[in-house]
Amino acid sequence: MEQHLYLSLAASFEKQIAGGLLKAGEKLPSIRKVSALYGVSKNTVIQAYLTLESRSLIISRPQSGFYVGSGVDFRLPVPDKSQPSALSAHQEADGLIGKVFQQLTNTRITQLSLSVPAPSFLPISKLNKCLSKAMLNLPSGGTGYGDIQGNMRLRSLISKRAFTWGGDLDSGDLVITAGVMNAISFALMALTKPGDSVAVESPVYYGMLQLAKHLGLRVIELPTHPLEGIDLQALETILPDLNALLLVTNFNNPLGSSMPEDRKKKLVEMITANQVPLIENDLYGEVYFGEKRPKPCKAFDQQGWVLWCGSFSKTLAPGYRVGWIAPGRYLRQVLRQKAFHSLSSTTLTQEAVAEFMENGGYDKHLVTLRKRLFSNREHFIQSIGAYFPEGTKVSRPQGGFVLWIECHRSINTAKLYEAAMAQGISIAPGRMFTLQDQFHHCMRLSFGLDWNERLEQKLQLLGKLVSEFTSPNEPS
Secondary structure: HHHHHHHHHHHHHHHHOOOOOOOOOOEEHHHHHHHHOOOOOHHHHHHHHHHHHHOOOOOEEEEEOOOOOOOOOOOOOOOOOOOOOOOOOOOOOHHHHHHHHHHOOOOOOOOOOOOOOHHHHHHHHHHHHHHHHHHHHHHHOOOOOOOOOHHHHHHHHHHHHHHHHHHOOOHHHHHOOOOOOHHHHHHHHOOOOOOEEEEEEEOOOHHHHHHHHHOOEEEEEEEOOOOOOEEEHHHHHHHHOOOOOEEEOOOOOOOOOOOOHHHHHHHHHHHHHHHOOOEEOOOOOOOOOOOOOOHHHHHHHOOOOEEEEEOOOOOHHHOOEEEEOOOOHHHHHHHHHHHOOOOOOHHHHHHHHHHHOOOOHHHHHHHHHHHHHHHHHHHHHHHHHHHHHOOEEEEOOEEOOOEEEEEEOOOOOHHHHHHHOOOOOOOEHHHHOOOOOOOOOEEEOOOOOOOOHHHHHHHHHHHHHHHHHHOOOOOO
């Protein structure tokens, strides 16, 4: 019913735009106002607006609202909903991933493949001061081991931030980890054994696939919509046979999808009824472009079946390796894994992050970061529309900093990668983000770079290469 409502509402606005009642550049009514006027939920309005944006009819502006696009451009629709096989597969693109990884520190390459913010986006000088202060604050200058659960000050600050999205956590519910992948690793080792089944989005970040494969798990990829996330009906059919679920519900990497709140609530109800734990990677939750931070599934978890994971790697300091997990009912099992594998997290970087957060620096930094990333997203989409061939499809993430590009099916982006590297451009071919034989014509691009004339020229060159690799006579 909810789906029909937002599609009907989107159609109503589309008719007004096509008829000239809503003109280019005009601001659309607020979500609250439309909700009251049409008698629908705010979430329905948000989904209607996101649907219109996916059709290039409107654009969103952080802390401002939605506006009619300056030109109705149907050249850049969003990618199709993925349709992976229902069977598990383990055909990892090892060689391809290795090639891309080898160049990640090459400063001569335009790193469109690297999903981290550019150094200029980070408050490095302020963090250095916090690090110096951390040495003074900690016993023995921070050279000793810390609490196995992590820095108490930092855990308290993370739990307080959780109240902004309805989280009911305290410091004792959290475990600090060496980044989010470390948190996910502890969670998977605590929940599964070799041969168990875990379901993920498709496409999905290749690091999660590599980890699951290393642990001997059967990976089942779920059909995923570029706006709404996984197909809940497809999940429902396999849920009783799963041992765990691993999802990025806010701004999935690489697709950019973000699950609506009503679907998150439904998902939590489903896993609770089937007693299947959800490892929720909320790595990009703070990097949103809308009016407020989207809730994670953890906000709807009443019985501890959601293991909520996050990190400061994408927002503050990738090299500090500071992440966390709120394991719910699995706290004891996760602590056991941490005791086996690392015992203590790095004390200095935890204290430095806590210092930065407690003095209000984190929120100020996030406001600037979101604005810059949103501006970059718009520059990238405009450039792709201008320089890439007709028929290219591009995701419209409402947060994070990666775009999923779907090209003509005649293109093999693994071969495109080689040609792009010869021109000093690194992309992430789509085949990296699946264990199945799919996404050969797709790629992920990061817009977390300094936008300048040179970067636009690189996108123009990449668009030219895509055109050269396209065989228009082959069916799309």
